[in-house]
Amino acid sequence: MADTDGEEIEDLPPSAKLVFKVLEYDGPLTQKQIVEESMLSARTVRYALERLEGIGIVDEDIYFADARQSLYRLTEPVTADGGVDDSQTSEDACCAE
Numbered sequence: 001m002a003d004t005d006g007e008e009i010e011d012l013p014p015s016a017k018l019v020f021k022v023l024e025y026d027g028p029l030t031q032k033q034i035v036e037e038s039m040l041s042a043r044t045v046r047y048a049l050e051r052l053e054g055i056g057i058v059d060e061d062i063y064f065a066d067a068r069q070s071l072y073r074l075t076e077p078v079t080a081d082g083g084v085d086d087s088q089t090s091e092d093a094c095c096a097e
Contacts, residue, residue, distance in 0.1 A: 007055050015040055016048040020057065020074075028073035030063055 009020060015038075022037045023029060029037065034045050049072055052058035056075060063071040 009055075009057065012051055012055075013048070015044045016051045019045060019048040020052060023058065023072060023074050028061070028071050030066075030069045030071055032069065034072065 009017060012020075018038050018040065019034055022034055026033075026037055031042070031045055031049065034040075034049075035042050038045065040048070049058060049060075053060065058072050059075045061071045061073065063069045
């Protein structure tokens with residue numbers, strides 16, 4: 001596997017950027033749901049998720065509805081240029097009273 005030190009979103013292939021955007025817009029999804037939303041092949045989505053996990057942008061969690069699958073989510077809000085988004089998320093905004 002290639003060394004990913006210092007790699008950012010801009011350095012990733014277009015398929016990984018698309019998977020990132022799907023997760024950004026549609027929230028936590030299984031690999032199967034990402035395949036359906038992005039219209040990429042399952043193999044391409046697996047590779048994109050691997051790359052995104054490698055640079056710490058995506059987290060893999062247990063999908064309780066079906067333990068055979070994993071749930072993928074963005075680790076923290078990220079802007080399009082790869083920086084961290086400092087604005088409040090909708091979860092934070094609803095609970096910050």
